[in-house]
Amino acid sequence: MKKSLIALAVLAASGAAMAQSSVTLFGVLDLGVESVKTNAGTITGLAPSANSSSxxxxxxxxxxxxxxxxxxxxxxxxxxxxxxxSSGTSTANQAGGNNIAAGGLTFNRRSTLSLSGNFGEVRIGRDYTPSFWNTAIFDPFGANSVGATLSNYTGNGSATTFVRASNSIGYFLPNNLGGFYGQGMYAFGNQANNATGTGYTTGENTSSNGRYVGLRVGYAQGPIDTALAYAKTNYAAGTNTASLLGTSFAAGNFTDLNWGGSYDFGVAKVMATITNQKLDDFVTAGNSDSTKGWSLGVNAPVGAGNVLAQYSAVKLDSAKSNKWSFGYQYNLSKRTAVYGIVARVGNSGGAASTAGSFSSGSLSAVGTTAVNANQNSTGLDIGIRTSF
Amino acid sequence: MKKSLIALAVLAASGAAMAQSSVTLFGVLDLGVESVKTNAGTITGLAPSANSSSxxxxxxxxxxxxxxxxxxxxxxxxxxxxxxxSSGTSTANQAGGNNIAAGGLTFNRRSTLSLSGNFGEVRIGRDYTPSFWNTAIFDPFGANSVGATLSNYTGNGSATTFVRASNSIGYFLPNNLGGFYGQGMYAFGNQANNATGTGYTTGENTSSNGRYVGLRVGYAQGPIDTALAYAKTNYAAGTNTASLLGTSFAAGNFTDLNWGGSYDFGVAKVMATITNQKLDDFVTAGNSDSTKGWSLGVNAPVGAGNVLAQYSAVKLDSAKSNKWSFGYQYNLSKRTAVYGIVARVGNSGGAASTAGSFSSGSLSAVGTTAVNANQNSTGLDIGIRTSF
Amino acid sequence: MKKSLIALAVLAASGAAMAQSSVTLFGVLDLGVESVKTNAGTITGLAPSANSSSxxxxxxxxxxxxxxxxxxxxxxxxxxxxxxxSSGTSTANQAGGNNIAAGGLTFNRRSTLSLSGNFGEVRIGRDYTPSFWNTAIFDPFGANSVGATLSNYTGNGSATTFVRASNSIGYFLPNNLGGFYGQGMYAFGNQANNATGTGYTTGENTSSNGRYVGLRVGYAQGPIDTALAYAKTNYAAGTNTASLLGTSFAAGNFTDLNWGGSYDFGVAKVMATITNQKLDDFVTAGNSDSTKGWSLGVNAPVGAGNVLAQYSAVKLDSAKSNKWSFGYQYNLSKRTAVYGIVARVGNSGGAASTAGSFSSGSLSAVGTTAVNANQNSTGLDIGIRTSF
Known part of the structure; x- marks a missing residue:
């Protein structure tokens, strides 16, 4: 819960003349012990952001x-x-773009300037892509922790624009359309029309390298919320190094098509996703292949907290991974909670997914080599989260 | 417009005992579409800070x-x-000093501690150099955007201390001198008296490498504002890699002499600058050469906004560049504006200047190779800016 | 002095319902001229944090x-x-862990989430180690400036966890135990149980590399304050590169045992420390050696300020260094002070300690090669500090 702390001060002290302005300071800190086990070994340590991104x-x-x-x-x-x-989070759209390797504070989660009115909102800068939301909103684990859905591409690949895009111009429909909502985004690759670079095929037009175009439309009314999203990011062939179900590929263009929906029965909210993520120009230009996934989850209020559960599965040709996830979040207040999450991943057909958390800075990013083909993997998160 | 948001809170809540203290949070966000065209190619994308530095x-x-x-x-x-x-902005005085390559947030624009009173102000830390102000204050485009004056050295070189200096001690005259104002700055190179390093000539005394000394004196009364500035930065020979009018040089000491002035006729404020930037020890020690420039600009309030125009020219021996710049800024409020700026650069005598914006992170920094000798170049900025 | 600036705003504007929440912005800026002289040369320049860490x-x-x-x-x-x-401050526990080389802003001084109550406080994240406090609290120069005690290991080595540890879980006793206080900390190395890395001996179990365990217990009542601390950090052999009294060693595990105490006589507070810092696996595995040190200091209120003085000594086998330090801090207000500090270091038996400040970013980090075996070294700090 974020409150207009500083804004309140302005209101109190300056009256009507400045009442229209506000600046808010907000944040989340989430820390816990995480343990991930594969057949290759176990890693246990302190990890951030299992319940909510810090x-x-x-x-x-x-x-x-x-x-x-x-x-x-x-x-x-x-x-x-x-x-x-941030640790290794890319802030440029191009595959292999600049990484924030040294960990200095950047506004890499969102950095936007908006103009809004009856027409909706035009938003410029670095923002979430429209195609990301379904795999987070309709995941009871919110795309964080060892419990996050496998169909969330962040667990299976590395398209720079999967979650966010820099250099973007977005448009959001106004929120008075009888439950219908929608957003579109165009993000520049900021490439010259004659750009060349490592991995580019000679003669290839690379001016569109890193360019993202995406759309999301949905409907939310009463207990129902459902949305469909589509996006394509142009990458020069071989520059988009993706890791799918534990195996690495050098690919090009990335296409993301996904659906999500939830129905709130009161005793529990049930949610589901279907995803299809296509990569072009696998190694040899011209090839393309798709990762297909789905998930079914539930978020049930129990006592002063919530029980979370989910089954998710993803496949690439004959390689298949699936995950069972269970968790409980106990609310100490509206802003502070403690939680525990367990997950078990199964692999077949050569897949080598681990139960590592998808959060930036998590142990899966730090550690254990995933020699895990056709093996199981288990994960555990126990922690505390506060927001302000 | 920056307001003492947090300060107001203190005043409201704590009364007289703490009324003398204030902490203010402030900022600017400026984003737009920028396009720069040379004979070598075109680059179009999202760029920051064309109207005001974010x-x-x-x-x-x-x-x-x-x-x-x-x-x-x-x-x-x-x-x-x-x-x-920040992107590649150096925070050390030495040519080739530490760069903030990874882009983490640093207080690289200004980081100072001041003691002020009737005697004026003593300011310590990292600050603007006295020799920078004339080329920004008397440029209708404020040293930002594709429209910025060519005589602004940032467009033509890379002396680390041109805009700001770290490790500095500055002094500002009090503001009750009948319109006269002035400031001086000494910035340590923070070098040992027996420092050696890459590129240093054996036996050379490098203890002064990165040392800046500068002065600015002016007069502002009624419609008149005019000032003269001089500065010298010591660099060991060959360590100050400057790019002048599109050509790179390895040089040493940098001397900056410039004048600026404006007269506000009411219907329009007319402004002009004259600049002379000298580099010593070009490649072969002992040589020196100067970039000479001038500009004439106008800022005219029209409707709810301002019309901006400027002609600027710069030359290095027979190499010459000139630029026509036009812009309009429309104020949505005192804090928020939309704007459009166009510029056209001409080159002769081997000069290869482009119409790229001088703002950090602009497309000119990102992109298009400037194969532009004796060719024209055009630039465009369309964007929005808000401040808080 | 840090005040709940923003918190006050919330209290004023929102009344009882939100009165329990607060967010505070706080800080320190400290800048001055520092000069360090050894037989090899002199370095003079602007340096931060001689009186208090910025x-x-x-x-x-x-x-x-x-x-x-x-x-x-x-x-x-x-x-x-x-x-x-920050400049080169490591934020990972492992020797040779990630450095913040580029200088971006990080919460490297402290980044914690706490749950506190009658039972005391559980604190998670990156924090000061329990074993650091004695060498700072019982040093009149607070482990900063050219005057800082030599027995402070930061002047003599580089164990990553000497001052702070990442990935830590700490526990603090409640403050109602009749003057007794205490804290313990366990910090994960965040290593896999089969981790391997540069410098590791084949077959060595490196899962504990970077793991810190420490404890501090003390008693403070009336004029008395005294505490004892012990800590051990596991390092794989040869990965903990320490510089002791001017000489570099490649070592392993680091053990820190220290005591400190102070007695406030009213006219002056007298303080002392005794330290013993042991390094295992020196170059050839199996060896170990200890740096032993002690200090005696005084902090006396004189006029609107404080006179500070200290003698400290440290030895490693026959190599010995000692330091005399004198300073005066004049308070312009409760939050702002000016200060001057001088120190002289003596060396014998091959020791080569300098009078460089131990503050991050100080000139000693920047400069002068310490060719100083068996020679003297002098240091000077003159500066100003403000806090908010």
Whole structure:
């Protein structure tokens, strides 16, 4: 829960003349013990963000009159287990783009400037891609922790624009369309029309390298929420190094088609996703292949907390992985919770997925070599999360 | 416009005992589409800071009594198109000093501690150099965007201390001198008296490498504002790699002499600059050469905005570049504006300047190889800027 | 002095319902001229943090009811002489762990999430190690400046966990035990049970590499404060490169045993420390050696300031260094002070310690090669510090 702390001060002290302006400081810290076991070994340690992504941000809105507003949002990823900002998170669209290797604080989660009104919202900068939301919103584990759905591509690959895109211009429909919602995004690759680079085929037009185009449309009314998303990112052949179900590939263009939906029965909210992620130009230009996945999850309020459970499965040709995930989150307050999550991954047909968390800075990123083909893997997260 | 948001809170809640203290959070986000064309190619994409440099900062003042005040200022550069802090901006004085390559947030725009009173202000830390101001204040485009004056050295070279210096001690005259103003700065190179390093000539005394000394004096009264500045930075021979009018040189000491002035006629403010930037020890020690430039600009309030125009020219021996710049900034509020800027650069005598923006993180930094000798180049910026 | 600036705003504006929450922005800026002289040369320049470590932080507390509270603390190191966050400060426990080379802002000083109540406090994340405190609290120069005690290991080595540890879980006794206090910390190495790496001996079990375990117990009542601390960090043989009294060693496990105490006579507070820092697996596995040190210091209020003085000595076998330190801090207010500090280091038996400041970003880190065996070295700091 984020509150307009600083904004309140302005309201109190300055009255009507400045009442239209606000700046808010907000954040999340989430830390816990994580353990991931494969046939190759076990790694146990402190890991961040299993329940909610740790962050620190500043945001604000200015009322321009006539229903128009200008707003900004600067949100930095945190890894509070070592105090660094982000670990190896790319902030450029191109495959192999600049990494924040040294861990300095950057507003890599979101960095946007918006103009909004009756027409909806135009949002510029670095933001979540429309094609990401379904695999997070309709995952009871919110794309974090060892429990996160396998059909979330972050667990199976590395397309730079899967979660977010830099250099983007987005448009959001207004929220008065009887439950219908939607957003579109175009993100520049910021390449010259005669750009060349490592891995580019001679003569190849690389001006579109890193360019993202995506769309998401949905409907939310009463207990129902459902949405469909599609996106394509252009990559020069061989520059998009993806790791699918434990195996690495050098690929090109990335296409992401996914659906998600939830129904709130009151005693529990049931949710599901179907995903299809296509990679072009596998090694030899011209080839393409798809990762297909699905998930079925539930989030049930029990006592002062929530029981979370999910089954997810993903396949690439004959390689198949599946995951059972269970968790419980106990709320100490609206802003603070403790939690425990367990997951078990199974592999067949050569797949080598692990139960590692997908969170940035998690142990799976730190550690244990995943010599896991056709083996099981288990994961555990126990931690505490607070927000402000 | 920066307001003492947090300060207001203190005033409201704590009364007189702490009323003398304030901490302010402030910032600018500026994003737009930029396109730069040379004979070698075109690059189009999202770029930051064409109207005003994007930033995030914290500053505060403490009243020490007796007219004395202690204050601090921490201001970080932002590139909101990707959320990173700064891109390749050096924070050390030496040519080839440490770069913030990874893009983490640093207070690279300004990081100072001040003691001020009737005597003026003593300011310590990293700050703008006195010799920078004329080429920014008397440029209608404020040293940003494709429209920025060519005589601004940032477009033509890379002396680390051209805009700012680390390890500095500055002094500012008090502001009650009948319109006269002035500042001086000494910045340590932080070198040992027996320092040696890559590129140093054996036996050369390099203890002064990176040392900056500068001065600026001016007069502002009614419609008039004019100032003269001079500065010298010591560099060991060959360590100051400068790019002048499109050609690279390995040089040494850098001397910057410049004048600027403006007269506000009411219907329009007219402004001009004259610059002379000298580099010693070109390749072969002992040589020196100068970049000479001038500009004439105008800023005219029209409707709810401002029309901006400028002609600027710069030459190095027979190599000459000139630029026509036009822009319009439309104010949505005191803090938020939309803008459009076009510029056209001409080259002769071997010069190869492009119309790229000088802003950190702009496309000119990202892209298109400037194979542009004796050719034209055009640039375009369309964007939105908000401040808080 | 850190005040709940933003917190006050919330209290003022929102009343009882949110009165239990607070977020505080706080910081220190400290800058001055530093000069360090050895027989090899002199370096003079601007350096940060001689009186107090420069920093910027955010912290907050949430009252969960029943005496329970959740709180967070994010504190970044600053080097305001160049605006960067930190310079080469490691944020991982392993010797040779990730360095923040580029200087981006990170919460490397402290990044913690706490749950506290009648039982004491459980603190998770990156924090000071229990074994660090005695050499800082019982040093009149607070482990900063040219005056800092030689027995502070930071002046003599580089064990990553000497000051802080990432991936830690700490426990603090409640503060109602009649003057007794205590804390313990366990920090994960975050290594897989089959981890291998550069410098590891084949077959060596490296799963504990970077693991820290430490304890501190003390008693503070009236004029007395005294505490004993012990800690061990596991390092794989040869990965912990330590520099002891000017000579470099490749070592393994690091053991730190130290005692400190102070007695406040009113006219002056007298303080002392005794330290023993052991390194295993020196070059050839199996060897071990210890650095032994002690210090005697005094902090006397004189006028509007404090006179500081200390003698400290440290030895490794026959190599011995000693230091005399004198300083005066004049308080302009409760938050702002100016200061001057001088120190002289003597060496014998092959020791080559310099009078360089131990602060991150200080000139000793920047400069002068310490060709100083059996020679003297002098240091000087003159500066100003403000906090908010």
């Amino acid at each position: 962050r620190l941000g500043f945001k604000g809105t200015e009322d321009l009159g006539g229903g128009l507003a200008a707003s900004f949002w600067l949100e930095a990823a945190l890894n509070p287990s070592s105090g660094i900002g | 930033r995030l900062g914290f500053k505060g003042t403490e009243d020490l009594g007796g007219g004395l005040a202690a204050s601090f200022w921490l201001e970080a550069a932002l590139n909101p198109s990707s959320g990173i802090g | 920093r910027l932080g955010f912290k907050g507390t949430e009252d969960l009811g029943g005496g329970l509270a959740a709180s967070f603390w994010l504190e970044a190191a600053l080097n305001p002489s160049s605006g960067i966050g």
